[in-house]
Amino acid sequence: MTEKRGELVLRVVPGITEINSNGHIFGGWILSQMDIAGGIVAGRLAEGAVATVAIDGMKFISPMLLGDIVTVYAHEERRGRTSLGIRVDVVATRGTDQRQIDLTSGIFTFVALDDQHRPRVLPAR
Numbered sequence: 001m002t003e004k005r006g007e008l009v010l011r012v013v014p015g016i017t018e019i020n021s022n023g024h025i026f027g028g029w030i031l032s033q034m035d036i037a038g039g040i041v042a043g044r045l046a047e048g049a050v051a052t053v054a055i056d057g058m059k060f061i062s063p064m065l066l067g068d069i070v071t072v073y074a075h076e077e078r079r080g081r082t083s084l085g086i087r088v089d090v091v092a093t094r095g096t097d098q099r100q101i102d103l104t105s106g107i108f109t110f111v112a113l114d115d116q117h118r119p120r121v122l123p124a125r
């Protein structure tokens with residue numbers, strides 16, 4: 001996982017309903033938290049509506065367990081004309097010693113949208 005994790009965007013505790021038959025948290029639930037966190041950062045940078053168009057380099061590094069506190073970090077990695085590549089990293093805080101465990105990472109591409117739901121040129125910095 002990257003050393004530069006970026007901004008802490010979300011801290012969440014998964015519930016019992018997020019557990020699969022292995023006793024791990026569903027990958028889809030984690031993906032959803034990543035999409036939410038990335039979308040918060042992308043929406044702020046785009047100064048408006050964004051939609052997820054692609055997810056690349058998604059990696060599930062280690063299982064997430066019930067009781068983990070999940071922290072989602074995100075930062076801008078690439079800026080195009082209408083799209084932003086947001087790197088999203090997820091870390092668990094686990095156990096009484098509060099150890100940090102890298103869980104997942106990926107690059108989410110968000111497209112800035114106009115009011116017709118079509119791509120919109122990103123604002124100048």
Ligand SMILES: CC(=O)SCCNC(=O)CCNC(=O)[C@H](O)C(C)(C)COP(=O)(O)OP(=O)(O)OC[C@H]1O[C@@H](n2cnc3c(N)ncnc32)[C@H](O)[C@@H]1OP(=O)(O)O
Nearest residue numbers: 051052053054079080081082083084109111113117118119
């Ligand atoms: C289906 C769902 O509900 S998924 C959940 C939420 N997401 C959505 O609803 C989005 C559904 N998708 C869409 O509405 C459309 O694909 C849009 C509006 C996001 C993009 O429309 P397109 O016609 O593909 O736009 P266009 O070809 O102009 O590309 C727009 C930007 O997205 C980028 N892009 C498009 N597809 C991809 C892709 N697969 N990977 C990375 N970037 C992509 C383009 O490179 C371009 O970026 P740039 O302007 O910075 O160079």
